[in-house]
Amino acid sequence: xxxxxLKALAKHQARYWNEDxxxxxxxxxxxxxxxxSLLVGTGLRPGLIRTAFWIVMPLVYVVGGFYVIQWGxxxxxxxxxxxxxxxxxxxxxxxxxxxxxxxxxxxxxxxxILLFTGKGIxxxxxxxxxxxxxxxxxxxxxxxxxxxxxxxxxxxxxxVSAIGVPLLHxxxxxxxxxxxxxxxxxxxxxAFRLRSFLREHPRNQEREA
Amino acid sequence: MTDLDRLLHExxxxxxxxxxxxxxxxxxxxxxxxxxxxxxxLSSHLSRLEEAGYIxxxxxxxxxxxxxxxxxxxxxxxALRDYKKAINSLLA
Numbered sequence: 001x002x003x004x005x006l007k008a009l010a011k012h013q014a015r016y017w018n019e020d021x022x023x024x025x026x027x028x029x030x031x032x033x034x035x036x037s038l039l040v041g042t043g044l045r046p047g048l049i050r051t052a053f054w055i056v057m058p059l060v061y062v063v064g065g066f067y068v069i070q071w072g073x074x075x076x077x078x079x080x081x082x083x084x085x086x087x088x089x090x091x092x093x094x095x096x097x098x099x100x101x102x103x104x105x106x107x108x109x110x111x112x113i114l115l116f117t118g119k120g121i122x123x124x125x126x127x128x129x130x131x132x133x134x135x136x137x138x139x140x141x142x143x144x145x146x147x148x149x150x151x152x153x154x155x156x157x158x159x160v161s162a163i164g165v166p167l168l169h170x171x172x173x174x175x176x177x178x179x180x181x182x183x184x185x186x187x188x189x190x191a192f193r194l195r196s197f198l199r200e201h202p203r204n205q206e207r208e209a
Numbered sequence: 210m211t212d213l214d215r216l217l218h219e220x221x222x223x224x225x226x227x228x229x230x231x232x233x234x235x236x237x238x239x240x241x242x243x244x245x246x247x248x249x250x251l252s253s254h255l256s257r258l259e260e261a262g263y264i265x266x267x268x269x270x271x272x273x274x275x276x277x278x279x280x281x282x283x284x285x286x287x288a289l290r291d292y293k294k295a296i297n298s299l300l301a
Contacts, residue, residue, distance in 0.1 A: 004224045006293070012243070013231045086239025087276070088232050 015146045016088060020081045021193025024154065026073050028187025030064055035179035042172070066101075080194075084201040125166075128174035132162035135182070150189060157185040212295045214288055216261050221246055222254050226263060226289050229281040237277040255279060263288055 017023060037057055044050040078087075136158035143151035161181055165174045217223050224244050229235060241251055258264045263285030267278040281289075 004220055004227060006223075006227045009224065009227045009243075010231055013228065082236070083274070086242055087234075087236040087278075088239050089234045091231060091233050 011146060013088075015148060016085075017090070018146065018148055018151070019085070020077070020197040021190040021195075022076055022081065023073055024151075024186045024190030025194055026069060026076065026190070028183045028185070028190055030069055031179045031183030031186060033064075033183075034061060035176050035183060038173075038176040038179065042176070080198075084198075084203055125171055125174060128165045128170070128178040129162045131175075132158045132165065132178055132182070136162060150193060153189050154182070154186050157182055213299075214292050214295070216257065216263070217288055217292045219254075221250065222258060223292070225251070225254055225258065226281065226285060229264065229279060230286065230289055232281075234278050234280040237279065240279060258285070261288075 037060070041050070041053050041057060044053055082088075136155045139151050139155040139158060143149060143155060161178050164181075165178055168177075170177050217226060221244065225240060228240060228243050237251070240246075240255075241248060244251060246254070255264065255266060259266050261284075262282060265280045265282055267280070269276050269278060
């Protein structure tokens with residue numbers, strides 16, 4: 001055995017989380033749920049239920065996006081991935097959680113301020129494009145850093161969304177179509193990856209020494 | 210060469226410790242796949258690392274399936290950090 005490349009090992013460790021396609025599949029499902037919830041929310045008649053819905057849903061988005069999704073992916077991996085290719089528990093830094101909370105609070109505060117200052121609607125219509133652009137850049141960075149070219153498909157889809165939402169004049173429905181489009185692309189690429197992962201790693205492997 | 214940790218300087222053991230460095234814990238199957246060692250070799254290297262206090266091994270069950278969990282200890286993390294420093298200063 002030659003001297004190991006420690007940096008390459010560290011990168012591979014990070015890539016292992018995405019190797020089975022499950023994170024993309026679950027995140028895709030979550031984004032489709034976001035789209036569905038927006039569809040329901042815009043369909044509600046003005047009144048108490050609609051107000052309550054729009055107060056609760058942002059919290060559901062944040063909690064779902066940051067915490068439930070991690071918990072859910074881990075539970076599925078325990079049944080699907082770990083028996084096939086091995087179990088790992090990543091070190092979670094407190095700073096990452098803190099950054100997650102700060103970003104969520106700032107995003108919610110920003111949207112609330114935009115809505116209540118009256119400048120909201122015009123700027124809000126731009127938000128899907130801005131979010132798509134940020135997502136495209138973030139996913140492309142991840143794809144290159146972790147050497148996972150598959151993720152470039154999602155990055156490309158986000159770029160299409162960033163350009164397509166204003167071109168198609170989707171207005172208030174911009175977020176709905178953005179989540180639906182990106183959720184579908186993410187879920188489909190994740191499902192294809194999961195299918196090949198399951199073929200490559202059948203479950204009846206020997207487990208222990 | 211005198212500053213280098215002989216235990217970690219062995220490539221297979223260095224791979225095991227490096228694999229564990231970004232993780233809270235991993236099981237035997239993961240280490241087996243990622244290190245490309247044989248079961249016997251991996252077991253032997255894990256024993257050496259456990260004797261040195263670099264790792265902790267916990268034998269447990271998930272349902273009816275035996276599960277060997279491996280964790281890097283504080284001593285192991287410090288040893289890897291020192292090893293990296295030593296090797297970098299040698300190469301500099």
